[in-house]
Amino acid sequence: MRVNRHYRLQLFMAACIFTSCMNPAIEIKAQAPAASPKIHVMIPYLNSDGRLNYVDRDGKEKISERYTHASPFISKGYAVVGNEGGETAVIDAQGKIVEAYADQEIRLEVFGGYTLMMTEVEYEKKMPVWKWDWNIMGGDVKKTTTYVNVRIKVLETQQVLLKEDVPSDDATYSLMVYELDSSRFVLNNALYQIKKGQIKKEKTGIIVILDNGRYFTSSGNTFTLYGVKDKNGIASGLQSTDRLDLKLGEGILTLDSINQERYAPEIPKLLKDNKTQDVYSFPQYDKPFPSEIKQGTAAQMEFLKEVSLVYSVNNSPYFILGRFNYDHSVWAYDWLYIDVKGNLLNEIQVSDFFIFDQVGNLLWPDRKMLFGAIDMPKDWRVGKIKYVNASPEMYIVQVKKGEEKPTWGVWDTQRKDWTIEPSYRDVNLLNTTKQIFSLQQEEEGDYFLYDNLKKAPVGNKSYRSISSDGAVRVKSAEGNEEWYYIDILTGKEYKE
Known part of the structure; x- marks a missing residue:
């Protein structure tokens, strides 16, 4: 070979x-x-x-x-x-x-x-x-x-x-x-x-790793949740489900077709314990979904009937409920929330939690949460949000300006402003602490290094691609590809 x-x-x-x-x-x-x-x-x-x-x-x-x-x-x-x-x-x-x-x-x-x-x-x-x-x-x-x-x-x-x-x-x-x-x-x-x-x-047969040293194994269509030092399993006999049966007054409200996806995940996003009837939700399966709706307005009840997405929020008593919004020109949801006691809520306060679609674009928090009441130019439309950096809270955001091709920028939710204007064909974060980015000015063009803290380019060279470890790709004078390394903090090239 x-x-x-x-x-x-x-x-x-x-x-x-x-x-x-x-x-x-x-x-x-x-x-x-x-x-x-x-x-x-x-x-x-x-x-x-x-x-x-x-x-x-x-x-x-x-x-x-x-x-x-x-x-x-x-x-x-x-x-x-x-x-x-x-x-x-x-x-x-x-x-x-x-x-x-x-x-x-x-x-x-x-x-x-x-x-x-x-x-x-x-x-x-x-x-x-x-x-x-x-x-x-x-x-x-x-x-x-x-x-x-x-x-x-x-x-x-x-x-x-x-x-x-x-x-x-x-x-x-x-x-x-x-x-x-x-x-x-x-x-x-x-x-x-x-x-x-x-x-x-x-042990063999581990299929998914969770937070806090927990993991799943499977046998056929049955799943077992283990702790890092637990030999017998925290929960066993869990099976896939796509429905939630919720007690509502004297009746039962059934939510079906929950968390359906085009490509099946390695582990179902809803798992039911057939012994206790508890249902656990992606991503951490850390608490059972409430079996009864205790409190909610009429509008919240109507919303609940159309829910198709359920996520459990890590390290909190909350779940996120999503209803697909067919009026949006981009893939988007409207949101409702519920706590472990069965109380429906219109908003929650959590940090460092995100929901992505299967290709890595951000669904929650959505554009309304990120931009709030900020006025955008009338012909600007926010599209995909492809990357999250939780501290400081910066989001790489796609913007469609009128009939122009989409461009990318970096939005700072703390400052409520663009820390990098949405005028680039591509934006990638290379170093979180130093806030070093690679920016592409023209479609199919080269990338250059940008220091967002100093608000200035790093060095004066551009490359076909730049990796976070400093590996860069260029085209030689003969048209061949060449790889070598640079210091992304200074732009220094390690080549003769």
């Missing part, structure tokens, strides 16, 4: 996804990891020959070896590098190879003082005759299938956590670590614990 250096560099910067796997429980005996080496910040530096070595922030050479591609160092002092043969390896902070070059993809992740390394190697596997791929029209017969050897191990101890050979189409393992507490983590749907120098796989 040969992958070009530009694609590999993109892989280094790509996020993994949480995927499924099932493996027998194993126990890994591992020595306590050594303390992380004290290393200077080392950054891949692109030389004029197209190869990279490592320098410090001032550009002083730290590792002289040249590589065809190189990733930033992780906190434990390791980085992934590549050679001219398209192979990858892992080096330490002194440039010493700790995982030999091979024709493989490598990813690194740190948890609990250990470095987890995942490698993937493609190969062709001979198949039995009944699995041959017969091309009747062309007369060809494909007797092999592409497989991937996936291995995950602890780099410091060489202890193997996972080793599987799977068809390439089913190679859905990842190195995304979900922390439950300081010693427990979930990796590829399995729960591990680090204890007294041992890494032990405690």
Whole structure:
């Protein structure tokens, strides 16, 4: 398997996804990891020959070896590098190879003082005759299938956590670590614990991670909710439902077709305990929905009959009820609220809680809540809201100005004003603390860095793309794509 250096560099910067796997429980005996080496910040530096070595922030050479591609160092002092043969390896902070070059993809992740390394190697596997791929029209017969050897191990101890050979189409393992507490983590749907120098796989079949160390497992269409230290389950026998039966006076009000979506989520957004008849709601399933409406106005009762969206608000006694508003020119809801006692409310006061649609656009709080009574120009219309930064409360907002193409800006709900005017084709937040953004002025144009605290551009260069870790993409004079790193706080480029 040969992958070009530009694609590999993109892989280094790509996020993994949480995927499924099932493996027998194993126990890994591992020595306590050594303390992380004290290393200077080392950054891949692109030389004029197209190869990279490592320098410090001032550009002083730290590792002289040249590589065809190189990733930033992780906190434990390791980085992934590549050679001219398209192979990858892992080096330490002194440039010493700790995982030999091979024709493989490598990813690194740190948890609990250990470095987890995942490698993937493609190969062709001979198949039995009944699995041959017969091309009747062309007369060809494909007797092999592409497989991937996936291995995950602890780099410091060489202890193997996972080793599987799977068809390439089913190679859905990842190195995304979900922390439950300081010693427990979930990796590829399995729960591990680090204890007294041992890494032990405690449970498999975990499908969803919640707040406060809670998680779900499933068996068929039945779900069980666990706490991080709970072996028997907080709630078991939970099953999917799309209806709520609410006692209203002497009768029953049934809400059906609740939380229906085009693409089914991994876990239903309403779960019912058939023993207690309690119904628990997405996203944290932390409290049962009230079984009886205790108080509400006539208008609220009419609203309730048309509710199609129910969310539980974390760390509060409230639920959010949504009624789709067919009069809006964009996807939107009207809102009502209910507390755990069954009282209907027209508004609630909560913070740091958001509802997104399946493509990541903000539904709640909606545009009316964000902009309040602020007067917009008559021909301006607020569209999608694609990102939320809760502190300070800034929202990246799309605006349609008359017949012009939509543009983006940043709205500050505390100041009730645009902190970045909605005049850009795209806006991305790269650093929350320093408020560094990448802005695209023209459609299909390059991006430049912008310091929102200083209200000034950072540097004088622009790029096809800019990542939060400083990786940038440009087009060379020959029209080829080139990747290298910059300091997003200063604009300094690490290239010759």
